[in-house]
Amino acid sequence: MPALYRPFTKKYLYFDDFWNEEQYQLNKIFTEENEYENIVICFPAIGGRTKYWCFSxxxxxxxxxxxxDGTQCIPFYIKAEEGTRQSENITDWALKEYQEHYSDPKITKWDIFYYVYGLLHAPGYRTKYAANLRRELPRIPFAPNFRAFSEAGKQLADLHVNYESQPEYPLGMQEAPGKPLNWRVQKMKLSPDKTAVIYNDFLTLTGVPLQVYDYKLGNRSALEWIIDQYRVKTDPRSGITNDPNNPEDEQYIVRLIKKIVTVSLETVKIVNSLPAEFE
Incomplete structure (x- = not known):
């Protein structure tokens, strides 16, 4: 089954008791028998040393x-025991609290889930509670504008969960004269001014907006995660080579880069539009 190895980087996982001794609660969150597709909010585990981030x-x-340092995940759906049906990870009590606090009976559990995701992106929240977020799970205040955070969180979740479906940003495609057509990646790198991705000897992607680097997950921007992970690398101990090139879709990585530029710019735009007041 597909798994998220690094941000925006999928690998295939053989998820089975025989191969995965420590599954934590993942076998109650992601199973083939699930009635509903699940979504999780990921953030640094307690004690994490990187700058706070979250991802869905x-x-x-x-x-x-x-x-x-590890990753903590909060799902929308959870199974109390193996073999039981999925139930929402937000209690009826919590739903009632939100509805009564905001005098809005139309608030749903999905609204609350997206509200949390939006709030965790708020720069003011991350700054004020930076020390707390390193040593305990996030505490979620009642922001004055619930709907603004909830709607922003929903937009962010769609960008991050469905990143492969986002439109491609119109980067320039600069081909090296005299070089044969080649979509194969060996090891990409950024230009010194970070406005271009040197894809290979044949192709350079130009016109990367510098705002792209404002969207960070840990110590790297989303684009830098792509450049770091999508390269040919051989493990010195096992001799196994990781090759991200797909002969059935040679241009996948080029398209992915363009989509991640879109995701990054839209994320920065949404985060910058969040209300300043969060409690």
């Missing part, structure tokens, strides 16, 4: 998603 996905995330 509908596939199993790696424990070390952005660093060796």
């Amino acid at each position: 996905t509908k596939i199993i995330p790696n424990l070390t998603l952005t660093s060796v």
